[in-house]
Amino acid sequence: MSEPTSNPIADLTYRNYDGPIEPARARWLPIAAATASMGVKKKGFWLVAALSSWYYVVMLIVFYVIGNFTRQSGDRGAQISEEFFKRIVWKDQFLHGFGYSQMLFLVLAIMLGAGAIANDNRSNALLVYLSKPLRKIDYLFGKWLGVAWVITLVALVPMLFFYLYCLMTYRDQGFLSQDPLLILRILVLAPMTGLFYSSLVIGISSLLNQGRLAGAALAGVYFLTYFFTQLINGYRMNLLMMNPDQTRTGLDLLWYLSLDGINIALAKMILGTRGQPPFNAGQDFVLPVIPPAWIFIPLALLICGGFLAIAWSRVRAVEVVR
């Protein structure tokens, strides 16, 4: 006679669950973890995440080359190096790194969040979620947070790496003295873009039944607003070339009215800079003004809130046709 096995799975009879149950206040946590985990497993996620740090990598190489090799080539080289670093506005590097990666953040938002609710709509998964002891707010917050914190990390990690490298290497070149609060500004900047794109993609995802359609819709909004602001910029530059002394605040503000423009506007407000070109070409007059906080902070909140309100109204366990 064989020995009875101690493996519980070998016992196929049904037994009730009498183990521990976690408090109901954190039911959004597994949803956020699952959303993030499924997102980062997607093909191409890590490639896009790595690409989003391209500006910092390029600048680190440039700084390294100029900081080391020019100094080794005698007094003239040292002078070039000194003049180069004098022109560097350190916080502008973060603004450019952030601004140039906007499209990649959008791609990440689509990869992570386009299917977050749309695919649940398609597969009736909301019945699974909402028949469990959690609320609609847990579901939405979990989905939103799952997208937001991954984008935040992708934005933050290269910024922090760049900051630490510069802090250790270029303190004598004014890295810390230019803006001692820069680290705090970075810590505010990175989550902002995560929260913004997460709100948008969750709102659009809730409207559709397919992640791909939701992704295409968000990309459509992004590019439509982007092309609008590029047209505005073309017109603005034309006017500036004709009359460089005249200020055109209205056009400057219109230049920010795209999805990435709003992010850049908020970044300029947070970092407190207009954003000199990477190597400070000195054409200050072409730079748009720092947008006023009283317009762009409420605007960003309104957009985020609007898209989240759409998601709130769309997420239902049952479709009731009246």
Place this chain on the structure above:
Amino acid sequence: MSVASFDSLTVRYGNFVALNQFSCQIPEGCVGLLGPNGAGKTTLIKTILGFIAPTQGRGSVLGSDIATEGDALRQKVGLMPEQDCHIPGMNAVEFVAYAGRLAGMPQAHAIRRAHEVLEYCGLGEARYRNVETYSTGMKQRIKLAQALVHGPKLLLLDEPTNGLDPRGREEMLELVRSVSHGKGVNVLVSSHLLPDIERVCDEVIVVFRGELRAQGKIQDLKRVAGQPVDVELREPSPEFAAALGSRNMSWEPRGLSEFRVMGLNTPEETVHAVYACAAQAGAQVRSLAPAERSLEEAFMEAIHV
């Protein structure tokens, strides 16, 4: 003791009344919720879970009010929906463990429990396959597994045999019967398939046009008024019929050698009279049983069709 009770529950979709002054007590055990399509069965289940707010009336399930204690109620209830439902991109273990996590189970417990219920539901071999690749029968099973993972005290099964082939249907019914008997789990099975309900349930609730039409044990509902008995003789016997007539017993033929004999004052009296008539007619009784109608007949009477 009742698992759930509803008092004058009314649910409206605009002008359409889906549940109309619905009052009933759902007893422990396996209870069938019977009704034709559109009768209000699924609406009742969705109201129990808090998906739809009743416009009037009250209800409680396992001691929790359906209007105000949704979270506590859903902790004790598991739902197997009618439609296919799964979380895209997950295999069966991940899906069921995730359902457990949503119900508040710690990660390690949820994974262990997922393996257990998948084995119990017969999906042990396919547990690492993506749920989207499952057959209809397997999808039904995984819906049951995710409903069972957190150890609910009440299981709501909405059309559990929907879309299954005969073998799959048999297996699902066996599974439902197994979980609902002697495991401490009460089951409410919503279906319009009478044989399925008869196979697994002890009691039924008949709903029609949002109203409660009948409720009780299946045996009681199938019982024919007047306590008649069905008699089967070994061979046709006109003498037996004549003997019944001579004792003023009313009867009706059910076949060549089968009779339905109307009851006398007590069942014992009826049985004695039948045997006496058989002896008088020289007929051999092959079977004698209380007369029953089919569940379908009882159901049709309940909904007045």
